[in-house]
Amino acid sequence: MSHEQRFLRPNVIVEPLVDRFYAWLHTVAPVQASMNLAFRQLPNLESYLQSPQMHVAASNNPDLRGGYFINIAEERADEVRDLVAAIKRDRAPMLRFAEAVMRADALVREEAAGFDLTPLYPRLPDELNGVVEIAYDTGNQPTVRFMEPLAYRSGAYAEQRQSVQLSLEPGVERPFVLSTPRLPGPDKLDLDLALRHGGLDELFAARLRPTTVARLREALEVPDEQVAQLERLLTDAPSQSEDRHIEAGGRVRYYGHACVLLQSPDAAVLTDPFINCDTNSTGRYLLNDLPDHIDLALITHGHQDHTVLETLLQLRGRIGAVVVPRTSRGNLCDPSIGLYLKTIGFNVIEADDFDEVELPGGKVTATPFLGEHCDLDIRGKSTYWVELAGKKFFIGADSSGIDPVLYRYVRADLGRADMAFLGMECDGAPLTWLYQPLLTRPVTKKMSDSRKLSGSNAEQAAGIVTELGAGEAYIYAMGEEEWLGHIMATSYRPDSYQLQQVEVFLGWCADNGVKAEHLLGQREWRW
Template sequence: MSNADLVRLREDVCVDPLINGWYAWAFLLSPAAASFVQTRNVGRVEGLLQRVEQIKDLMVGSHLMATSLPEISGDEASQIHEALDRHSASTEAATALRNAILAVDGLLAKMNGGPLTPFYRDVPDILKGAVELVYDRYHRPGFFLHERVLYEDGWMNRQSQTMRLYGPQVKRRPAFLLPRFSQSDVFDIDLPFTHAGYDVLFRSRYQPTPFEHVCAALNVDQQRAAMLRPLFEETETASSEIPCDMVTPPAAKIFRYFGHASILASINGKTFLTDPWIPAFSTTAEDATYGLRDLPQHIDYVIISHAHADHLNVETLLELRHRVGHVYVPRGAGRSVNDPSMKVMIESLGFERVQEVDYFEDINLGDVTLTALPFFGEHGDLDVTAKASYLLSTRDFRCAFLSDSKNIVPELYDRLAARLHGGVDLVFVGMECEGAPVNWLYEPVLTSRVPQRLATSRRLAASDCSEASDLAARLDASQVAIYAMGYERSLAYLIGKTSTDDDWSHQEARRFIAQCNTSSRRATLMRGRMEMVFP
């Protein structure tokens, strides 16, 4: 076969965007957060590798089984050491930034209510001009980071960004546990995420493309082209073959489920995609959803609710960048390590039209209005501003996407109902109400670990049955769709496990559905290949 022949990137090819060899997510994109997370990651892995060696020494001549060891072979341990060494320069830079931020933390203890001007001379040089010292209204000292300055100063090292491609014969590793190391059965691309060659690559997922064009776009020479070629399939036609059949009458509304919190909404001829995290491979299996090839060539608007990796997913965003018109994100202060700006972050991925939305701000998109709503819960009670739920409304239809919101303050939904002067036709609500303790995600960026007793009570949790029932009643919702439950096996690499019907969250969801079935309100659990159609 010649390179001029038309090919498509295979549906079952997985993509891992990497930063210093680690799976990319929000806290590795934001320079300030990354300085803490990367330092923590390296320390954990070095400790794990040391324990592996200690256990091996203890096993010599013993009757212990190999299953007593962590799932790391000797060769893998050696390769992980090599990966850490390969990225040591970036790790040193991250450590320098982290230490500088900690030094500013240390200055706070010296502030006693007097003027802060003298303290600026003690701010580390690498942060001067990027830090503002302040008192809050309780007279407590603190500081703001001007996050965009950190990006512009080069603390986001684009040379550390790579992309790994591999087929189904390679086991997909847990996203955050270990760095990726060299393997013979994967294909690594050493280009920053903003490189235009990725758009050519991911467009070929659905649009037949000459293989030589893909190689040229990615700077792949002839020798490496032979390694890349098995990840593509031959195709006989140059036509774009996207099997998306959401071509509907202008007044129709269709909501197609793409897994987790990803809903493709077609409303009055416009397309909206919420929290895109979409598996590379779509099948007809019971728990499989629609896949990347089932999306339209152009998506008018992407709407992202918050920066957790199952909602702001770097992997899927990069796959879709060339298809997306505009991205809407909640307005965030972007002034603290634990609350990075989603706008700046997504712009750093090469998106050009990213707009922030304030709570209760209406964005007029022709005959559809987008409104950002307050988002309570899911963040362990931390001061996180970059989070929002959304409402899409037309003259005669309203749909709310509540993501992982927890109904902590029911009066919020009274306010929304009063503002709407009527009910909501469709509400998407997350009910993963068990949630992980706050330390699970945020420990690296906190000044100290939350005590276990408190951490387990401050969980990253959404609404339970009673909370979901209450908000649905207050919004006078005609129909409720439960989503973001973690059912899809293809997403377990990032969530950490596949949810089952026995989980408490799913028991609560079933209770909620049963309650709705005894009333005029309908409830549906989004799972598999599902879509909802409204006239």
Template sequence: MAQPLLHRWYAWPYLLAPHTGALNLRDRLLPIVDSYLKAPHLHDQVISDPNRYGAPFLDPQGATLDEVREARESMVKEGQAKLRLADDIGELRDMLREKALGGPMEPLYPLVPDSLRGRVELVYDTAHRPNFRFFEALMYSSPAYERHGQCVSLTAKHSPQPFVYSSPVLPHPDRLDIHLPFDSPVWDELFAARLEPVDVPQLAQRLGVADADLPAFTALFHDVPPARHTPPAPGDVRMRYLNHATVLIETGDTSVLLDPVIGYTDDGFERHYTLEDLPRHIDTVVISHFHSDHFSLETLLQLRTRIGTIVVPRASGGSLCDPSLKSMLQALGFSDVRELAELETHHVAEHVQVTALPFVGEHADLDIRTKMVPLVQAGGRRLLFATDITPLEPALFNNIPGLTETPLDALFIGLECVGAPLNWLYGPMLEGKLSREHNNGRRLKGSNAAQADELARQLGARHVYAYAMGLEPWLKHLTGSEYDPEAEPVQQAGVLTRLSAERGITAELLRDRGERTWPAVDPAKP
């Protein structure tokens, strides 16, 4: 396993971006650590209850109180620039609230706090309310993008992981922590060793592995070549379901991988595809949105040299709660990243393309635009990945030219119809307090069975796939969920299966190894 860490926390998307990471470090992560240091017995009591997994309580994973305290001191010391940025964002908000009353912004630029000077534009919206937007590419060249706090923690085997929003990944004798920035090309040399043999001592030297750690590093390697990936037969289109919302679409010579969050071989769970089951070259990776169960640096970093192009949704342009995936990925060392606006198409190869459709719902009604519903067309087959959408307005899809005129071969959709409240993910980025009623009412929820079935009817889907919900224990630290047959989303999957059967089509709750192959067709023929 290779876990990217930032200030000892798992590097999830809103921690990676300097500006959102600053607010999360100050207002989410450090308060959890401080709470633990004040009352460790309370945290121990909560984490012993499986039903409370995902709550903001720290799991020390065997670390002592002194070790947690030492880690906290390191977080503050290494995160000084982030903490300063968080304070400056608050100061800028206060200044604009006080002084930007409808007049020109020009006199206010000298009052912008130091860490934000030259990295923000001051603006009004059309209701004359003051705001600011980040020049995001410049944030990654600022001191708050603390590359010195980046490391990758290597372990020889899978072990239970704390929830990534609640607990740091603390040093442990079973972990080998290598302190190199994520964009270092030496990581590519390490992860290339999953496919090709390598000189281990020489690589260890390039990674800066200490002599005392060389035996542990060497033990991560073996001398058995991996099995060769077998593509589908010429003329076929193959779908493989790997994890959560991770789907691989292949023709004989082309591959498209969606939302890669992928488990490991020998992780104690034998039912799923892993990194070893991917082709050696992936033409296009598609990321639908910014949530940590769809964007995994842990997976992407290990595939960096194998990916041709990463396709991401176009960002809104510097708003605080809507970071740019393109700017982030470029800062992380990915060279070919392409943004798609709504209804734009990326041509992967002849007869293979990805089109970005609008994504509505699941983001608690915030103005977040870095999200898309990918429509993948391959060999004449049409597959729509609706991920976590809530189809609130059916007219949306009727307005997309050509979408409802040709039936879909498959619709993929999530049924997390309960969802977490707004503050669970976006709390540190919000300005001002939200009432308990509104926080609980605005949720990160997707479709229920009736909504998914109505969408399938509207689009003429011949087959419906519902994403797994807690069925993948190897991803529990990212999703925060565990399989419960009585849970409402799981119950909704059964309802969707029944509704689909009544219409003579099949619906399936994805789990384990999912695969289906279609013969390619001429898209010009009915």
């Protein structure tokens, strides 16, 4: 039976992990991963051990959804205790690196007073030697810049942290990925493989082409005692949709959240890939609906709901290139998305504003992205202008219309948009919700609450559409799809400010002759 043809089941959950925590940009990129491990994940685990009941109760309280509570039953507390011990033992270099970042920041803040910085280099912590540069900006403010490629070669980066956990969709929401580590279990297959391991491509290719258990065992280095878990993930029938390709014209499909597929007979472009596995819910497109080859995957920014590794890993062998925004090279809060994805095996194109990437019968142009990042100096963010199958699309993601004149420049350079896709999470999480582990100096709650992960409100979205001259505008579902709760953890009520603003914007569109919708689940356009 090990040599019979098998396909990967459509309802396989894929969770890339680092030290049992869900892998995303800030938990893999070495500088930021060290800070998150030392100043969020480890303290959170220790808090859980002090009161498992409190964490579990808070995890199941709808009013605390998205909080940093660990949803692991108290009877498994010893496993969490073992995880804490392993992190302190095996990740000591990362923990020292994080402490060194804090000490270096304090040194520079206290000693750099506008004079020569050379005397400070011998006083830097040993963990940062050769990895950082100290500099002043033109306002005479000192800063520490990280040489990221070297950080990937330092003790702050360990591929041994990485693994992939596979299981079958149980039909219930997974625990929130930013807080709850994934423990092993009899119904899970844990692969102790680096995320760049080629065996993963062999596994995910089995969605399209048959393989065998024997072949996968070898490719994935599956031990004898886990073969049964591997076999549970496989089936003898393919599940790809027959209409995943088109033969004429153009097509756009909305897959949920900010994920849009733009297709012609010759090319396919996928934005912010975020497609959960098959569950019993209906009214949405799945991985099986994607074409066999995707020319370009466009990443707008590095947040965990836009650079979604559990989806990207499954598509790595099918994507020609991933287009990502170029970052600021070394800013603590702005890790390189390109370097992150290259390190784990993707073909990456880094784009600055107005760089062009050709594709069969069309092109993609990177365009500026304003706001949404809590007023931090983050440059790794981009909107995109896609020209394909005779139409022009603006992919706005969470970019804000705080200065609509920007989009006037975009239109002057690229023309009028036929369709604009925007985000309107206009009352997002505060600064410390996502960035607290990276803050080298504390901020007050009042400061944090004033600086949010917010996209456009109704007035700002209207400004974008007006300046782009867009004939159609579509607001993506802002975490409303039930199958994305493990990453989004959002809770809206009918009277939520965000949904009220969407309605105001849709009213504005109706009054101004702009065809508009608030998307949810799936939608298709053909021409």
